[in-house]
Amino acid sequence: MTAPDLDVLTRAHALFAGRREIPSLETGPSPALVRAEGLPAAYRHAAERRSDELTAARRVDAEVSAILVRAQRDQREAHQQTRAVLDAARADAVSTPDNPVAQRELLRRRAARLRAQHAHVLAARRRARRRLALLRALAYRRRHRLPAPNSRAALAVRAALSRLGCPYVWGATGPDRFDCSGLVKWAYAQAGVPLDRTTYDQINDGVPVSRSQVQPGDLVFPHAGHVQMAIGNGLVVEAPHAGANVQISRLGENIAIRRPL
Structure with missing residues (x-):
């Protein structure tokens, strides 16, 4: 094993060096709100709304904690994998082949x-992008109101947002890679709604809007070949185009919109 090879393998392993414990964001159950008799109805309603907000915030904290724990596990796994490759290379570095067969081997x-080593780094990068996409989806959910969670449109939206960061691959229909119509x-299949496969067929699904x-869950067509x-x-x-990942973008101006039924 040559010095340049060892340098490459060592730098790849160093990408995953260091272990930092991630504190949990979970703080136990929410304290019960006191609902004393005789308090004004407006106060009770405000307290109930605040309780719902706290419950939602704790749920997001729990999801963030779970994502961070998985990210830490990913880092440890990549550290072990790249270390094993580096150790094997160092063991080879002290041996000198004494015949052509050994040299070829x-x-x-x-x-x-x-x-x-290259594959380990790429796999770790894909996992990191996936974790980042999940965190971005949670941030979106905290900033914006989604449709009622029991609606089919909401289920489809949440399913699509859960795929943020997945790569675009032409002809792919999930669950980890997609083209635009895929x-x-x-996403709608997760809500129990069958859609046609291609953009050119989906533009006839549902009703025009x-x-x-436009509402969350509506299909948006900036042109006939993209949804x-x-x-x-x-x-x-x-899922915009080859070389990109599933992402959030701005709604265009000159668009056609269809609402699945």
Whole structure:
């Protein structure tokens, strides 16, 4: 194993060095609100709303904690994997092949280790992007109101947002890679609503809706060959094009909109 090879493998392993414990955001059950008799109704209603907000915030905290724990686990796993490759390379570095067959075998192992280390780094990067996308989806949920959680549109929106960061792959329909129509088809399937497969068919699904009446879950067509899903607040979620990931974008101006039934 040459010094340049060892340097590459060492730098890859160093990407995952260091272990920092992530504190839990969960703080136990919410304290019960006192509902004394005789208090004004406005006060009780305000207290109940605040209790609901606290419950929602704790739920988000629990989800964030779970994502951070998984991210920490990913880091440890990548650290162990890259360390194993580096240790094997260092063991080879002290040996000197004494015949052509041994030299060829050493070259084969060198190439295999470089490929393996590269694969470990890429896999860790994909996992990190996935965790970041989940955190962004949680942040979106905290900032914006989604449709009622028991509606099919809300289930589809939440499903689509859960795929933020997944790569665009032409012809893919999930669950970890999508093209534009594959994303909306998969998201609505999670809500029990079948959609046609291609953009050119989906543009005939449901009923037409004007831009001023767009609602979360509506299918948005900036042109005949692309589909997005409205998520409210002038935004859409989409699998935009090759080389990109599922992302949140602005709602366009010149668009066609269909509402699945």
